[in-house]
Amino acid sequence: MKLYLIILVLAVVFAAGRSGGTEIVEGAPVLIKRVEPAAELLNAVGYLGDLRMGDLNGDGKVEFVLVRSTGGGMKPCELAAFDLDGRELWYVGSPGRQPSRPASLALHDIDGDGADEVIHFFVDPAQSKTVPAQSMADVSIQIRDGRTGKLLREASPPELRRASGKDSDWLHQRLIVANFRGNSRPRDFLVKLGPDLLAFTDELKVLWTYKIAWTEYGRHTSYTPAVGDMDGDGRDEVNGGFYILRPDGTPRWSGEIGEHMDSVIITAWDNGNIRAICSGYGHVLDRDGGVILKLGRELVPHGQEVRVADFLPDSEGPEMIIRHQGHRPDVIVVTNKGEIAHRFSLNSSPNETGMEAIYWNGLRKTALLYNGGVLWNGDGRRFADLPGLPQPIGQVKMGWYHAIPANVFGDEREEVVLYNPWDRYIWIYGPSSSGQFKGYKAGSRQYNARIMD
Ligand SMILES: [Ca+2]
Ligand SMILES: [Ca+2]
Numbered sequence: 001m002k003l004y005l006i007i008l009v010l011a012v013v014f015a016a017g018r019s020g021g022t023e024i025v026e027g028a029p030v031l032i033k034r035v036e037p038a039a040e041l042l043n044a045v046g047y048l049g050d051l052r053m054g055d056l057n058g059d060g061k062v063e064f065v066l067v068r069s070t071g072g073g074m075k076p077c078e079l080a081a082f083d084l085d086g087r088e089l090w091y092v093g094s095p096g097r098q099p100s101r102p103a104s105l106a107l108h109d110i111d112g113d114g115a116d117e118v119i120h121f122f123v124d125p126a127q128s129k130t131v132p133a134q135s136m137a138d139v140s141i142q143i144r145d146g147r148t149g150k151l152l153r154e155a156s157p158p159e160l161r162r163a164s165g166k167d168s169d170w171l172h173q174r175l176i177v178a179n180f181r182g183n184s185r186p187r188d189f190l191v192k193l194g195p196d197l198l199a200f201t202d203e204l205k206v207l208w209t210y211k212i213a214w215t216e217y218g219r220h221t222s223y224t225p226a227v228g229d230m231d232g233d234g235r236d237e238v239n240g241g242f243y244i245l246r247p248d249g250t251p252r253w254s255g256e257i258g259e260h261m262d263s264v265i266i267t268a269w270d271n272g273n274i275r276a277i278c279s280g281y282g283h284v285l286d287r288d289g290g291v292i293l294k295l296g297r298e299l300v301p302h303g304q305e306v307r308v309a310d311f312l313p314d315s316e317g318p319e320m321i322i323r324h325q326g327h328r329p330d331v332i333v334v335t336n337k338g339e340i341a342h343r344f345s346l347n348s349s350p351n352e353t354g355m356e357a358i359y360w361n362g363l364r365k366t367a368l369l370y371n372g373g374v375l376w377n378g379d380g381r382r383f384a385d386l387p388g389l390p391q392p393i394g395q396v397k398m399g400w401y402h403a404i405p406a407n408v409f410g411d412e413r414e415e416v417v418l419y420n421p422w423d424r425y426i427w428i429y430g431p432s433s434s435g436q437f438k439g440y441k442a443g444s445r446q447y448n449a450r451i452m453d
């Protein structure tokens with residue numbers, strides 16, 4: 001507690017210095033905590049690798065699990081759990097290298113007992129010598145007890161083992177928590193393995209599979225599909241940009257509607273209607289693929305990232321911020337009436353990705369946009385630089401600060417949890433606050449954090 005206070009005071013002093021020595025404005029960012037995992041968890045590589053957060057023991061405080069991989073970064077071989085003070089909770093596997101991100105790891109309370117389980121792929125080193133990186137023949141899916149790391153379930157069904165793919169379409173094997181069966185809480189999950197979508201139950205049974213028809217670079221579907229209930233029946237649909245699937249994996253619609261379908265969402269858009277948001281050419285679709293909005297190729301030649309939140313206080317409902325020219329800092333802000341409200345350039349970050357909506361002022365208030373260590377207002381005014389955050393280290397364009405929005409300290413406003421996979425620290429920034437923290441509660445913004453597209 002003492003150390004925490006010292007860090008807080010230092011951060012406040014630093015923030016004051018950055019803003020020219022004037023007094024701290026309400027909501028100005030402060031570094032609440034910098035987490036450094038115990039040295040033995042960094043192994044010889046000295047960096048985190050990919051990371052997820054959750055409540056592994058149900059005590060209302062956040063813990064972390066890091067993952068490193070083999071097989072060209074695609075096959076997790078090492079997991080380590082640690083708490084906010086960097087203390088090791090458990091470790092399994094053998095030393096790996098930097099995983100391709102987002103790695104196949106999700107923290108979610110799949111059995112509803114208040115503590116998160118760890119769902120992940122894991123390679124069998126005995127088999128991996130003969131299996132190429134573009135194959136899953138040596139990989140199993142596992143569920144572990146978050147408290148101890150103990151293996152609860154493991155499966156290696158033929159649908160997983162025979163999956164293979166190529167090029168960038170094979171990367172980004174994110175596990176996405178979903179509710180396909182209409183349970184009282186999400187107990188299923190989804191993964192895209194190149195051209196194959198696989199849906200699993202909490203028993204690790206394959207619920208369904210779907211074969212994607214588009215796999216060429218620039219013309220393939222979203223790296224990470226999105227899940228959400230588009231018709232209000234309590235079961236999630238899937239949006240992959242070129243397809244919308246029913247909860248049983250059959251298509252409601254499919255079609256090639258734009259190049260560079262890098263980023264997709266299912267969320268409320270116009271008058272509370274739940275829509276499929278698709279970055280390629282800036283599309284908003286209804287649940288049958290009907291076009292609600294199309295910004296078009298001229299405006300959005302390469303829709304790299306799209307985020308939807310209430311970014312503008314004077315415009316009713318949510319807006320879309322879309323990074324519209326690929327790996328560049330240019331964004332446009334579009335209202336749910338289809339009007340372009342603002343165009344501006346974000347600060348540059350090494351990979352020119354990683355923007356995220358942050359409910360910095362509270363969940364029902366205007367959101368900010370995080371990008372590369374800076375918080376932006378939706379109208380293009382720079383809100384604040386996060387004080388004390390060093391320049392990212394790591395390989396060219398690969399070392400940058402990945403963001404998870406979460407309420408972990410202070411009052412009920414969201415903080416931003418940052419990590420660079422090539423560095424050793426986790427940085428938690430929040431609005432300066434004297435409010436009461438009522439405990440961490442995970443939602444889809446944490447267990448299905450975007451991190452990157
Ligand atoms: Ca905890
Ligand atoms: Ca649990």
Ligand SMILES: [Ca+2]
Binds near residue numbers: 229230232233
């Ligand atoms: Ca539904």
Ligand SMILES: [Ca+2]
Binds near residue numbers: 411412413415430
């Ligand atoms: Ca908070």
